[in-house]
Amino acid sequence: xxxxxxxxxxxxxxxxxxxxxxxxxxxxxxxxxxxxxxxxxxxxxxxxxxxxxxxxxxxxxxxxxxxxxxxxxxxxxxxxxxxxxxxxxxxxxxxxxxxxxxxxxxxxxxxxxxxxxxxxxxxxxxxxxxxxxxxxxxxxxxxxxxxxxxxxxxxxxxxxxxxxxxxxxxxxxxxxxxxxxxxxxxxxxxx
Numbered sequence: 001x002x003x004x005x006x007x008x009x010x011x012x013x014x015x016x017x018x019x020x021x022x023x024x025x026x027x028x029x030x031x032x033x034x035x036x037x038x039x040x041x042x043x044x045x046x047x048x049x050x051x052x053x054x055x056x057x058x059x060x061x062x063x064x065x066x067x068x069x070x071x072x073x074x075x076x077x078x079x080x081x082x083x084x085x086x087x088x089x090x091x092x093x094x095x096x097x098x099x100x101x102x103x104x105x106x107x108x109x110x111x112x113x114x115x116x117x118x119x120x121x122x123x124x125x126x127x128x129x130x131x132x133x134x135x136x137x138x139x140x141x142x143x144x145x146x147x148x149x150x151x152x153x154x155x156x157x158x159x160x161x162x163x164x165x166x167x168x169x170x171x172x173x174x175x176x177x178x179x180x181x182x183x184x185x186x187x188x189x190x191x
Contacts, residue, residue: 069098077115093128137166145175156185
């Protein structure tokens with residue numbers, strides 16, 4: 001990996017390469033929460049283990065991609081690393097929005113969708129969650145009733161007064177589950 005990263009630096013794919021010898025500086029591992037080596041950070045993405053050149057280049061490209069953080073969260077949640085997602089969103093609440101495409105994808109695996117839900121629940125009522133009200137509202141118009149139902153639940157977690165209008169409309173949804181969750185979410189929103 002060192003050779004690959006050095007080549008990427010020379011070729012201009014990355015702008016800086018910092019190396020830390022953890023035997024000489026074990027405190028660096030504690031500070032970063034590193035539990036295994038090799039460990040690499042490319043932009044906001046922490047990567048544990050050995051990664052090939054092509055995979056590292058994909059992560060470099062994701063740094064500048066609007067979907068990069070969503071892909072990162074999806075991989076972490078799929079692999080059971082909810083703690084890493086929570087830690088990152090606590091450090092950077094603006095990344096909470098990167099979970100919306102996961103909620104909007106009815107084909108996403110159940111563990112990934114549940115993981116995203118746990119993160120949203122962690123931020124219930126907080127400004128980062130409130131800022132997503134209209135985007136959750138837009139999901140109440142999704143073709144898939146599972147997405148609409150989830151959006152209703154997450155609207156209740158925003159605590160935002162604007163969520164009420166979306167939830168009231170969903171009480172007239174064609175799907176019974178969506179109507180039920182919208183009604184429950186309205187109660188939760190006013191509690």
